[in-house]
Amino acid sequence: MHISLHGLVRGSDIELGRDADTGGQIQYVIELARALAGLDAVERVDLLTRRIDDPRVDDSYRSEEELLGADGRARIVRVPFGPRRYLRKERLWPYLDCFVDLALQYVRKVGRLPDVIHAHYADAGQAGARLAALLGVPFIFTGHSLGREKRRLLMGQGQQEAQIERRYHISRRIEAEEHALDLASLVVASTRQEAEGQYALYDNHKHRRVAVIPPGVDIARFRPAGKGDRVDDCGCDIARFLRHPRRPWILALARADERKNLATLVKAYGAHPRLREQANLVIVAGVRERIGELDKGAAQVWRELLELIDDYDLYGHVAYPKQHAPDHVPCIYRSAAASGGLFVNPAWTEPFGLTLIEAAASGLPVVATDDGGPQEILRHCRNGLLIDPHDAEALGRSLSDALSDRRRWRLWSQRGLQGVRQHYTWKGHAEHYLRELARISRQRQRRRVQRSRLPTVDRMxxxxxxxxxxxxxxxxxxLSQVVAEAGDSLAFGIATGRRLDSAVRVLKEWGAPVPDVLITAVGSEVHYGTGTQADHEWSQHIDFRWDRDAIIETLRGLPGMRLQPASEQRRHKVSYYADPVRMPGVPAIRRALRRRGVHVNVIYSHQAYIDILPIRASKGLAVRFVADRWGLSIDHVLVAGDSGNDEEMLIGHSLGVVVGNHSAELERLKGLKRIYFAQATHAAGVLEGIEHYQFLGRIRQPRYD
Structure with missing residues (x-):
């Protein structure tokens, strides 16, 4: 399962350059999904993204599924989280938890767990890490563009930290990246510089495994011009801009984004008279109808470019078409190569540079920024020059020099073709990727990491x-044997007043089954697996109207009540020892708290303990939350208990079992149709209840008269 949430994701006619969110990452995840699905070892690839229903974008983005090949092994799955309209990535953060919940529903619909989850960029990283932790499956992260590096570069350009924060929500993005990196079994980077330089800016980087797997290029689409190929008309009408259309092209193909540094390229070209006589400048920077309809950043870039073209009087020397289709792009590269031109990437920073290998695969030499990915691409392909993107004068000289030596140009063209085939094919990328996954699988087997059964079970x-x-x-x-023999059809969980560490310890001491879910601290906490993954949704849900200071102040001095030690207090639980003779009754305690404006659940158990919980928290509510979260019908949930703090989870439409050694507090539940009072005690009473309801076969549902 791949997750890529922002931008416009579809399998054909990708709208690269439409805005800052629809760039190389979209192309990468689509091509990777297709390449993996083409390998015999891969049965299925799902790419989860956001469903968008907005008249401003094409109807294709509202379809639930899109196949990425005739065999159906790879598909795009669009999840409808957040508002229906198209949102830029900085506005997706509040809706990521919704995505996680809906993705869990999708996994249950599929009926099997993904073998691995791979998230792309910080937003998907945050959501994917949580989803992988809930499912107990390996998690892979690719940042594509990292927040710490972006902040460093922007501040180096003179922007203030507060300004960066307002525009990009950069601190939230960095924390999401840190969280994703904490949980990742593997980080996939495109270049060694990215792995050793950019990821090294993050905490705990020395203990993280990073695999450098360069992206590939579709060499069937991106290739040199052959016999019969027309290279004079790519559907963009570029020639109409140019006074001398047969001169070599200096081609820039990028989004209209300030980071792409297109303005420096125009300055370099405009200030170099000889270069203006040698070549035409062709800028393909997304699509537009009217500049005023673009987003603020893209509009600002275009206004600056047009002002520079006017300032240098470059009319007839520069082409800047308004429209191009994705299918036009390979032809644009071929046209530039056929003209004897160059591809130039002057970006301030470039994590990889897919356009560079597309140009190389088309036989077009490159001049690129001396940052990140281009350094390694040029080292492998030896098909051009690296330049300082801050020095417009030097850039102009380098372009002129590169165009002057035709023998070297032909050498660069051939080297680029060879280098791409050797280092940058998608088949090679996918095979390397699978080798890394095999290593993760072996490591997890040695550690005996438990995968969640919750998405596939039908009873709990x-x-x-x-x-x-x-x-x-x-x-x-x-009982442990019965649970083990039930296999993946049955989930097992505990619901206890104990805190998490105490519950885990006592379960190990007694040799109890390893729980799939742990409801602890009288229902105020929910964890999964071995207890390492908290359900943050539950914590947020029960935080409603919770005021522990007001609780302690209100109950201070009440007779027969004494606070338990700090070790027994939790974020959403205040616990007391209770003297049943001296303490006021539970109704009196509730009344005192309500008069203070504090709305809580008061749980009295074993005639010795009182636990104060948020109004939305209890064992019973937690059981129902877990069942709903994982798509289980409540009448397929069997709960077993012995005391008053179990009462709420025993009543209702679940199936209840009260063991024979129960406390007197539960006697009043006798006679309820969906609660069975066992004769046997302890785990034997649970087994008796399982038999009573035929819970491991065709469940016997009690009927009301």
Whole structure:
């Protein structure tokens, strides 16, 4: 499963350069999905992105699925999270948790777990890391463009940190990248400079495994001109701009983004009279109808370019077409190569540079920024020059010099073709990628990492720990065998008043089954797997109207109530020892808190403890939240308990079991149709309940009279 959330993602006619969010990353994830699906070892590739229903964009972005090949092994899946309209990436952050929930529903619909989740860019990194942790599957991250490096460059250009923060939400982006990197089993980078320089700016980088796997290029689309190819008309009507259309082209193909530094290129060309006589400048920077309809950044870039063209009086020397289709791009490269021209990338920073290998595959030599990806591409292909993107005068001289030596131009053209075939094919990329995945798989097998069964199960058993699950070792062994034999059809969980570390410890001591879900601290916390992955959605959900200081102040001095030690207090739980003789009744405690304006759940158990929880929190509510989150019907959930703090999870439409050694607080539940009072105690009572409901076969649902 690949995740790439922003921009406009589709399999054909990709609108590269439409805006700052629809660039090389989109091309990369589409080509990678196709390349992986072409390998025998890969059964299926899903690329999850955002569904968009907006009259400003094409209807294709509202379709739920799009196949990326006739065999159906790769597909785009569009998830409808957040508003329906198209949003720039900086506005997606509030909706990422919605994506995670809907992606879980999609996994359940598929009916199997992905073997790996690979997230692209910071927004998908944050969401993908959480999804992978919930599912217990390996997580891979590719940043594409990293926030720390971007902030460093922008500040180097004189922008203030506060300004950068307002425009790009850069601190949130960096924290999302840090979170993704914390959970990643592997980071995929395009260049060694990116791996060793840019990722090194992040915390804990020394302990992170980074694989350098350069992207590929479709050499069937991007190739030199052959017999019968027309290179004089690519559908863009470039010739109409030019006084001498047969002169070599200096081609720049990039988004209208200030980082692409197109203004410096125009200055370099305009200030160099000989270069103006040697070649035409062709700038293909996205598509536009009217500059005023572009986003603010792109409009500003175009206004600056047009002012420079006017200042240097470059009319007849510069082509800047308003429209081009994706299918025109290979022809544009071939036309530039046929003219004896150059491809130039003057960007301030370039993480990789897909356009450079597209140009090389077309036989077009390159002049590129001495930053990031171009350094390695030129080292492999030896098909051009590296330049300082800040020095317009030197850039002009380099372009003129590169065009002057025709023998060297032909050598560069041939080297580029050879270098691409040797280093930059998608088949080679995909094969290298799978070798890295095999290493991750072997490491996880050695560590015995548990994958979640929650997306595939159709029923769930939830047990309290003390005096329910544990207390009789012999019956616990029998219950553990039953859970193991049920396999992937049954999820097992615990719901306890214990804190997480205490619950994990006692389960290990007793040899209990490893839970798929842990509801701890009387339902105020939910974790998955071995307890390392908290359900942050639950924590946010129960934070509603929670005021622990007001609780402690209100109950201070009440007779028969004493705060438990700090080790037993949790973020969403205030716990007391209770003297049943001296304490006021539970209704009186609730009344005192309500009069203070504090709305909570008060849980009284074992005639000795009182736990104050948020109004939305309890074991029962947590059980229902987990069932809903993972798409389980509540009547396929069996809960077992023994005391008052289990009452709320026992009642309702779930199937309840009260073990034989229960406390007196639960006697009042006798007679309820969906609660079975077992004769056997501890885990034997749970087994009796499983048998009563035929829970591992065709479940017997009690009927009301």
């Amino acid at each position: 058993l939830i047990c309290d720990i003390d005096n329910t699950l544990i207390g009789d070792r012999e019956s616990l062994v029998r």
